[in-house]
Amino acid sequence: MQYEGVLTKMQTEAGSPIQYYLVFENSFLNVNQLLGKDLEINFMGFQCLNCGKKKKIYRQGFCYDCFYSSAAAGDWIMRPELSTAHLGIADRDLEYETRVQVQPHIVYLAASSDMKVGVTRKTQVPTRWIDQGASWATPLVEVPNRYLAGITEVALKDHFSDKINWKKMLLNEVNEIDLIARRNEVRSLLPAEVAPYFESTQEKLYTLDYPVLQYPQKLGSSLNLSKTPIFNGKLMGVKGQYLLFEDGTVFNVRSYEGFVVQINV
Known part of the structure; x- marks a missing residue:
């Protein structure tokens, strides 16, 4: 079968395992159903996710x-x-920014490789953690706007990373971390204006299960559609926003938002 459209980040549905979907304008694929099958990805051109024009993508699909x-x-x-x-x-644009910024946000701890701290809108739980390939995650504080979440993240970045080692994440080399214990330790590091929100935030540990038939023993190349416009490979798993292929090639779908592709199954 053949599918064609503009790449956007894969949509997900929480479950065991997580369900992944590539959604195009007139069709969609349940990526889980493609595990163990050969895929061909053809790069066809560009389409900006904002203006819709066929202009070269600069960053974030724009x-x-x-x-x-x-x-x-x-x-x-x-x-x-x-x-x-x-x-x-x-x-x-104040109207847009108010809509996105002035709503509940979560500052969280997650383990994708090592422990990291991050920020997401409450409506993006657990989607944000899935997109990052986290194995476990726990909310630290829920605050009423993005600014308070941001200053909390800044304060905690002095003690914990806000980055992911994507190679370790894709190899499934994740350190066993007691996130609930670390959550309680972090409490004393919260900014004064955020500390009261700790008590009102439910203590909960999320465990995430990815659809992977086999993790790579070592990583090969990261597929670059601009340099390799035609790629063939057997899909062995999906984690974060990455497709994992049998030969060790990985493809970060989110990095190629705005690229028009044809996918043959």
């Missing part, structure tokens, strides 16, 4: 112009401590 003009690509996306909508101050 063309150059949209990346520097769209409210969905503001600096506060990657650096939540820069959020200002709760003060009524706009970055690029």
Whole structure:
């Protein structure tokens, strides 16, 4: 069968295992059903996720112009401590920024390789952890806006990483960490204005189960569609936003948002 469309990050459905979907304008694939099968991925062109024009993708699925003009690509996306909508101050579009920033956010601890700290909107639990390939995760505090989550993350980054070792994550080399114990230890490191939210945040450990037939013994190349516009391989698993192939090749779907592809199964 043949599918064609613009790549966006895979949609997911929590379960055991997690269900993954590649969604195009007129069709979709349940990626779990492709495990153990040969896939061909053909790069066809570009389409900006914001303006829809067939312009080269610059970052995050946006063309150059949209990346520097769209409210969905503001600096506060990657650096939540820069959020200002709760003060009524706009970055690029106050209406959009208020809608996204002024809602419950979770600061969390997760284990994808080693322990990391991160921020997500409450509505993105557990999607955010799935996208990062976390094996376990636990909410630390739930706060009413993105700014408070951001300053908490900044305070904790002095003690814990906010990065993922993606190679260890894909090899399933995840350190056994008692996240609940670490959660209680972290309590004393919270900023004063955030500390009261610790007691009201439910203590809960999430365990995530990925659809993987076999993890690679070692990683091969990371598929670059610009350099390898036609790729064939047997799909052996999905973790985070990566497709894992039998020969050790990995493909980060999210890195190629805005790329138009044809997939043959």
